[in-house]
Protein backbone atom coordinates (compact mmCIF):
# COMPACT_ATOMS: atom_id res chain seq x y z
CA UNK A 465 0.00 0.00 0.00
CA UNK A 466 1.22 3.52 -0.79
CA UNK A 467 2.22 6.11 1.78
CA UNK A 468 -0.49 8.59 2.67
CA UNK A 469 0.22 12.30 2.22
CA UNK A 470 -0.81 14.24 5.32
CA UNK A 471 -0.37 17.89 6.25
CA UNK A 472 1.43 18.75 9.48
CA UNK A 473 -1.89 19.99 10.91
CA UNK A 474 -3.58 16.67 10.03
CA UNK A 475 -0.83 14.74 11.79
CA UNK A 476 -1.31 16.88 14.89
CA UNK A 477 -5.10 16.40 14.77
CA UNK A 478 -4.74 12.63 14.40
CA UNK A 479 -2.33 12.38 17.33
CA UNK A 480 -4.31 14.69 19.59
CA UNK A 481 -7.75 13.24 18.82
CA UNK A 482 -6.46 9.67 19.33
CA UNK A 483 -4.99 10.55 22.73
CA UNK A 484 -8.16 12.45 23.70
CA UNK A 485 -10.27 9.43 22.73
CA UNK A 486 -8.35 7.37 25.28
CA UNK A 487 -8.85 9.86 28.11
CA UNK A 488 -6.03 12.40 27.86
CA UNK A 489 -7.13 15.94 28.63
CA UNK A 490 -6.47 18.83 26.28
CA UNK A 491 -3.11 19.81 27.82
CA UNK A 492 -1.71 16.26 27.95
CA UNK A 493 -2.96 15.28 24.50
CA UNK A 494 -1.83 18.59 23.00
CA UNK A 495 1.70 18.40 24.43
CA UNK A 496 2.26 14.83 23.22
CA UNK A 497 0.72 15.65 19.83
CA UNK A 498 3.18 18.58 19.53
CA UNK A 499 6.13 16.23 20.11
CA UNK A 500 4.83 13.51 17.78
CA UNK A 501 4.12 16.07 15.06
CA UNK A 502 7.58 17.65 15.34
CA UNK A 503 9.18 14.21 14.96
CA UNK A 504 7.03 13.20 11.97
CA UNK A 505 7.56 16.60 10.31
CA UNK A 506 11.36 16.46 10.76
CA UNK A 507 11.65 12.91 9.44
CA UNK A 508 12.39 11.27 12.82
CA UNK A 509 9.98 8.44 12.15
CA UNK A 510 10.89 6.31 15.16
CA UNK A 511 9.39 9.00 17.42
CA UNK A 512 6.48 10.21 15.31
CA UNK A 513 3.09 8.57 14.79
CA UNK A 514 4.83 5.19 15.15
CA UNK A 515 4.81 5.85 18.94
CA UNK A 516 1.09 6.63 19.23
CA UNK A 517 -0.01 3.03 20.02
CA UNK A 518 2.53 2.98 22.88
CA UNK A 519 1.21 6.25 24.32
CA UNK A 520 -2.35 4.90 24.06
CA UNK A 521 -1.34 1.62 25.76
CA UNK A 522 -0.24 3.53 28.87
CA UNK A 523 -3.47 5.52 28.97
CA UNK A 524 -5.49 2.31 28.65
CA UNK A 525 -3.53 0.55 31.39
CA UNK A 526 -3.82 3.58 33.67
CA UNK A 527 -0.04 3.78 34.13
CA UNK A 528 -0.05 7.31 32.77
CA UNK A 529 -2.58 9.78 34.11
CA UNK A 530 -3.86 11.61 31.05
CA UNK A 531 -5.38 14.25 33.30
CA UNK A 532 -2.31 14.87 35.48
CA UNK A 533 -1.40 18.47 36.19
CA UNK A 534 2.36 18.94 36.62
CA UNK A 535 3.53 21.11 39.51
CA UNK A 536 6.54 23.40 39.25
CA UNK A 537 8.59 24.14 42.36
CA UNK A 538 11.67 26.31 42.84
CA UNK A 539 14.08 24.26 44.99
CA UNK A 540 16.73 27.01 44.69
CA UNK A 541 17.10 30.10 42.44
CA UNK A 542 18.65 27.91 39.73
CA UNK A 543 16.72 24.68 40.33
CA UNK A 544 13.24 24.35 38.83
CA UNK A 545 11.76 20.98 39.76
CA UNK A 546 8.78 19.69 37.80
CA UNK A 547 6.71 16.88 39.29
CA UNK A 548 4.66 15.39 36.47
CA UNK A 549 2.38 13.39 38.79
CA UNK A 550 2.58 10.59 36.20
CA UNK A 551 1.90 12.66 33.11
CA UNK A 552 3.59 12.29 29.74
CA UNK A 553 6.96 14.10 29.81
CA UNK A 554 6.16 16.70 27.10
CA UNK A 555 3.38 18.13 29.28
CA UNK A 556 5.72 18.44 32.29
CA UNK A 557 8.39 20.00 30.13
CA UNK A 558 5.99 22.59 28.74
CA UNK A 559 4.88 23.36 32.31
CA UNK A 560 8.40 24.07 33.60
CA UNK A 561 10.17 25.47 30.56
CA UNK A 562 9.42 29.17 31.05
CA UNK A 563 10.65 29.06 34.66
CA UNK A 564 13.82 27.22 33.55
CA UNK A 565 14.51 29.82 30.86
CA UNK A 566 13.97 32.69 33.29
CA UNK A 567 16.20 31.06 35.93
CA UNK A 568 19.02 30.46 33.41
CA UNK A 569 18.74 34.01 32.11
CA UNK A 570 19.06 35.34 35.66
CA UNK A 571 21.53 32.90 37.22
CA UNK A 572 23.66 31.98 34.19
CA UNK A 573 22.83 28.30 34.55
CA UNK A 574 19.70 26.52 35.70
CA UNK A 575 18.69 22.90 36.13
CA UNK A 576 15.25 21.40 35.61
CA UNK A 577 14.89 18.00 37.27
CA UNK A 578 11.69 16.35 36.05
CA UNK A 579 10.27 13.58 38.21
CA UNK A 580 7.32 11.19 37.84
CA UNK A 581 7.12 11.58 34.07
CA UNK A 582 6.87 9.11 31.20
CA UNK A 583 9.33 9.88 28.38
CA UNK A 584 8.78 8.14 25.05
CA UNK A 585 10.10 10.70 22.59
CA UNK A 586 13.11 12.27 20.95
CA UNK A 587 14.91 14.85 23.12
CA UNK A 588 15.56 17.60 20.57
CA UNK A 589 11.93 18.88 20.64
CA UNK A 590 12.50 19.55 24.36
CA UNK A 591 15.46 21.84 23.69
CA UNK A 592 14.47 23.96 20.69
CA UNK A 593 12.51 26.62 22.54
CA UNK A 594 15.17 26.87 25.26
CA UNK A 595 17.83 27.47 22.59
CA UNK A 596 15.56 29.92 20.77
CA UNK A 597 15.78 32.01 23.94
CA UNK A 598 19.54 32.40 23.50
CA UNK A 599 20.51 29.57 25.84
CA UNK A 600 22.60 26.44 25.40
CA UNK A 601 20.79 23.38 26.69
CA UNK A 602 21.34 19.77 27.60
CA UNK A 603 18.97 16.95 28.38
CA UNK A 604 19.18 13.23 29.02
CA UNK A 605 16.74 10.53 30.00
CA UNK A 606 16.96 6.88 30.99
CA UNK A 607 14.40 4.15 30.31
CA UNK A 608 14.38 0.39 31.02
CA UNK A 609 17.49 -1.82 30.82
CA UNK A 610 18.35 -2.69 27.24
CA UNK A 611 22.11 -1.97 27.03
CA UNK A 612 24.93 -4.05 28.51
CA UNK A 613 27.56 -2.18 30.58
CA UNK A 614 30.95 -2.58 28.84
CA UNK A 615 32.33 -6.02 29.62
CA UNK A 616 29.04 -7.31 31.03
CA UNK A 617 26.42 -9.68 29.66
CA UNK A 618 23.18 -8.42 31.16
CA UNK A 619 21.29 -5.27 30.15
CA UNK A 620 21.45 -2.61 32.88
CA UNK A 621 21.41 0.78 31.14
CA UNK A 622 18.61 2.20 29.02
CA UNK A 623 19.37 3.37 25.49
CA UNK A 624 19.87 6.63 27.41
CA UNK A 625 19.85 9.46 24.84
CA UNK A 626 21.70 12.73 25.35
CA UNK A 627 20.96 15.97 23.53
CA UNK A 628 22.89 19.24 23.45
CA UNK A 629 21.66 22.40 21.82
CA UNK A 630 23.49 25.61 20.88
CA UNK A 631 21.56 28.82 20.13
CA UNK A 632 22.11 30.49 16.76
CA UNK A 633 20.41 33.90 16.78
CA UNK A 634 18.38 34.33 13.58
CA UNK A 635 18.78 30.64 12.70
CA UNK A 636 17.51 27.30 13.95
CA UNK A 637 19.67 26.03 16.82
CA UNK A 638 22.30 23.32 16.39
CA UNK A 639 20.98 20.35 18.36
CA UNK A 640 22.48 16.91 18.40
CA UNK A 641 20.38 14.20 19.94
CA UNK A 642 21.56 10.62 20.09
CA UNK A 643 21.01 7.38 21.89
CA UNK A 644 24.10 6.14 23.72
CA UNK A 645 23.39 2.67 22.37
CA UNK A 646 24.83 1.87 18.94
CA UNK A 647 21.26 2.25 17.66
CA UNK A 648 18.02 3.54 19.20
CA UNK A 649 15.66 0.74 20.23
CA UNK A 650 12.92 2.38 18.15
CA UNK A 651 15.11 2.01 15.06
CA UNK A 652 15.66 -1.67 15.88
CA UNK A 653 11.87 -1.97 16.16
CA UNK A 654 11.44 -0.40 12.72
CA UNK A 655 14.05 -2.77 11.22
CA UNK A 656 12.19 -5.71 12.78
CA UNK A 657 8.88 -4.44 11.41
CA UNK A 658 10.31 -3.97 7.92
CA UNK A 659 12.28 -7.24 7.93
CA UNK A 660 15.81 -5.72 7.64
CA UNK A 661 18.90 -7.27 9.18
CA UNK A 662 21.24 -4.95 11.09
CA UNK A 663 25.00 -4.46 10.87
CA UNK A 664 27.22 -6.41 13.25
CA UNK A 665 28.00 -4.85 16.63
CA UNK A 666 24.52 -3.47 17.34
CA UNK A 667 23.42 -6.03 19.86
CA UNK A 668 23.23 -9.53 21.27
CA UNK A 669 20.50 -12.14 21.61
CA UNK A 670 18.92 -13.29 24.89
CA UNK A 671 21.95 -15.56 25.54
CA UNK A 672 24.45 -12.72 25.03
CA UNK A 673 25.57 -13.93 21.58
CA UNK A 674 26.18 -11.33 18.82
CA UNK A 675 23.36 -11.23 16.23
CA UNK A 676 22.23 -9.09 13.30
CA UNK A 677 18.55 -10.11 13.63
CA UNK A 678 16.57 -7.14 15.06
CA UNK A 679 13.93 -9.50 16.52
CA UNK A 680 16.63 -11.35 18.48
CA UNK A 681 18.17 -8.06 19.65
CA UNK A 682 14.75 -6.92 20.90
CA UNK A 683 14.66 -10.11 23.02
CA UNK A 684 18.33 -9.67 24.03
CA UNK A 685 20.24 -6.40 24.47
CA UNK A 686 21.97 -3.57 22.66
CA UNK A 687 25.59 -2.46 22.96
CA UNK A 688 26.68 1.06 23.91
CA UNK A 689 28.33 3.05 21.08
CA UNK A 690 32.09 3.34 21.25
CA UNK A 691 32.67 0.46 23.64
CA UNK A 692 33.58 1.43 27.21
CA UNK A 693 33.49 5.17 26.36
CA UNK A 694 29.83 5.16 25.35
CA UNK A 695 29.13 2.84 28.27
CA UNK A 696 30.45 5.51 30.67
CA UNK A 697 28.30 8.19 29.05
CA UNK A 698 25.28 5.92 29.47
CA UNK A 699 26.22 5.46 33.13
CA UNK A 700 26.33 9.27 33.48
CA UNK A 701 22.80 9.47 32.07
CA UNK A 702 21.64 6.97 34.69
CA UNK A 703 23.21 9.03 37.49
CA UNK A 704 21.77 12.36 36.26
CA UNK A 705 18.29 10.98 35.54
CA UNK A 706 18.00 8.98 38.77
CA UNK A 707 20.34 9.57 41.74
CA UNK A 708 20.78 13.27 40.97
CA UNK A 709 17.08 14.13 40.83
CA UNK A 710 15.42 11.53 43.07
CA UNK A 711 14.05 9.28 40.35
CA UNK A 712 14.65 5.72 39.16
CA UNK A 713 17.59 3.99 37.55
CA UNK A 714 16.49 2.06 34.46
CA UNK A 715 16.52 -1.21 36.41
CA UNK A 716 14.36 0.32 39.14
CA UNK A 717 11.90 1.74 36.59
CA UNK A 718 11.63 -1.72 35.01
CA UNK A 719 10.96 -3.41 38.36
CA UNK A 720 7.93 -1.16 38.84
CA UNK A 721 6.77 -1.13 35.22
CA UNK A 722 3.76 -3.13 34.09
CA UNK A 723 5.17 -3.64 30.56
CA UNK A 724 2.09 -2.37 28.77
CA UNK A 725 4.07 -1.34 25.70
CA UNK A 726 4.52 2.28 26.75
CA UNK A 727 7.19 4.20 28.65
CA UNK A 728 7.88 3.49 32.35
CA UNK A 729 7.67 6.18 35.00
CA UNK A 730 11.04 7.87 35.38
CA UNK A 731 12.94 11.12 35.38
CA UNK A 732 14.37 13.53 32.85
CA UNK A 733 17.31 15.84 33.45
CA UNK A 734 17.51 19.22 31.70
CA UNK A 735 19.81 22.16 32.13
CA UNK A 736 20.21 25.50 30.38
CA UNK A 737 23.23 27.84 30.26
CA UNK A 738 23.19 31.52 29.38
CA UNK A 739 26.33 32.22 27.31
CA UNK A 740 25.90 35.99 27.66
CA UNK A 741 26.32 35.75 31.43
CA UNK A 742 28.91 32.97 31.43
CA UNK A 743 31.10 34.79 28.89
CA UNK A 744 30.24 38.26 30.09
CA UNK A 745 29.40 39.68 26.66
CA UNK A 746 27.42 38.88 23.49
CA UNK A 747 30.36 37.78 21.33
CA UNK A 748 29.62 34.07 21.80
CA UNK A 749 27.20 33.94 18.87
CA UNK A 750 29.58 35.26 16.18
CA UNK A 751 32.45 33.29 17.68
CA UNK A 752 30.44 30.06 17.38
CA UNK A 753 29.22 30.90 13.87
CA UNK A 754 32.84 31.27 12.75
CA UNK A 755 33.50 27.83 14.16
CA UNK A 756 30.48 26.32 12.39
CA UNK A 757 31.76 27.93 9.14
CA UNK A 758 35.03 26.05 9.65
CA UNK A 759 33.07 22.81 9.84
CA UNK A 760 31.04 23.60 6.72
CA UNK A 761 34.25 24.49 4.81
CA UNK A 762 35.05 20.80 4.70
CA UNK A 763 33.22 18.82 2.02
CA UNK A 764 30.94 16.13 3.36
CA UNK A 765 30.21 17.82 6.68
CA UNK A 766 26.96 19.15 8.06
CA UNK A 767 25.72 20.19 11.46
CA UNK A 768 23.50 17.89 13.49
CA UNK A 769 19.94 19.01 12.93
CA UNK A 770 20.50 20.14 9.31
CA UNK A 771 18.77 17.01 8.00
CA UNK A 772 15.76 17.69 10.22
CA UNK A 773 15.51 21.35 9.25
CA UNK A 774 15.61 20.46 5.55
CA UNK A 775 12.83 17.92 6.10
CA UNK A 776 10.87 20.48 8.08
CA UNK A 777 11.03 23.11 5.33
CA UNK A 778 9.96 20.52 2.73
CA UNK A 779 7.20 18.92 4.78
CA UNK A 780 5.71 22.23 5.92
CA UNK A 781 5.28 23.03 2.20
CA UNK A 782 4.44 19.64 0.71
CA UNK A 783 3.03 17.58 3.59
CA UNK A 784 4.46 14.35 5.01
CA UNK A 785 4.30 10.87 3.47
CA UNK A 786 3.07 8.69 6.34
CA UNK A 787 3.53 4.93 6.42
CA UNK A 788 0.27 3.01 5.81
CA UNK A 789 1.40 0.36 8.34
CA UNK A 790 1.56 3.03 11.04
CA UNK A 791 -1.83 4.47 10.05
CA UNK A 792 -3.41 0.98 10.08
CA UNK A 793 -2.10 0.41 13.61
CA UNK A 794 -3.57 3.72 14.74
CA UNK A 795 -6.89 2.97 13.05
CA UNK A 796 -6.97 -0.42 14.80
CA UNK A 797 -6.79 1.27 18.19
Ligand code: NDP
Nearest residue numbers: 585586587607623625640641642643648768769770771772
Ligand atom coordinates in the same frame (compact mmCIF):
# COMPACT_ATOMS: atom_id res chain seq x y z
P1 NDP B 1 21.01 9.26 14.99
O1 NDP B 1 22.18 8.36 15.11
O2 NDP B 1 20.15 9.12 13.82
O3 NDP B 1 21.50 10.78 15.02
C1 NDP B 1 22.19 11.26 16.12
C2 NDP B 1 22.56 12.71 15.91
O4 NDP B 1 23.62 12.79 14.97
C3 NDP B 1 21.43 13.57 15.38
O5 NDP B 1 21.44 14.81 16.01
C4 NDP B 1 21.77 13.71 13.89
O6 NDP B 1 21.28 14.90 13.30
C5 NDP B 1 23.28 13.72 13.94
N1 NDP B 1 23.90 13.27 12.72
C6 NDP B 1 23.62 12.16 12.01
N2 NDP B 1 24.42 12.09 10.93
C7 NDP B 1 25.24 13.18 10.97
C8 NDP B 1 26.28 13.67 10.14
N3 NDP B 1 26.65 13.01 9.04
N4 NDP B 1 26.87 14.82 10.47
C9 NDP B 1 26.51 15.50 11.59
N5 NDP B 1 25.53 15.08 12.41
C10 NDP B 1 24.91 13.93 12.10
O7 NDP B 1 20.12 9.19 16.34
P2 NDP B 1 19.84 7.94 17.28
O8 NDP B 1 19.39 6.81 16.42
O9 NDP B 1 20.97 7.73 18.20
O10 NDP B 1 18.61 8.47 18.15
C11 NDP B 1 17.37 8.74 17.51
C12 NDP B 1 16.41 9.36 18.46
O11 NDP B 1 15.96 8.44 19.41
C13 NDP B 1 16.94 10.56 19.26
O12 NDP B 1 16.08 11.64 18.99
C14 NDP B 1 16.83 10.12 20.71
O13 NDP B 1 16.46 11.17 21.61
C15 NDP B 1 15.71 9.12 20.63
N6 NDP B 1 15.75 8.17 21.76
C16 NDP B 1 14.84 8.32 22.77
C17 NDP B 1 14.86 7.44 23.85
C18 NDP B 1 13.92 7.60 24.99
O14 NDP B 1 13.95 6.79 25.91
N7 NDP B 1 13.09 8.61 25.05
C19 NDP B 1 15.80 6.33 23.91
C20 NDP B 1 16.75 6.33 22.81
C21 NDP B 1 16.71 7.20 21.78
P3 NDP B 1 20.00 14.85 12.27
O15 NDP B 1 18.82 14.61 13.13
O16 NDP B 1 20.03 16.17 11.59
O17 NDP B 1 20.26 13.71 11.32
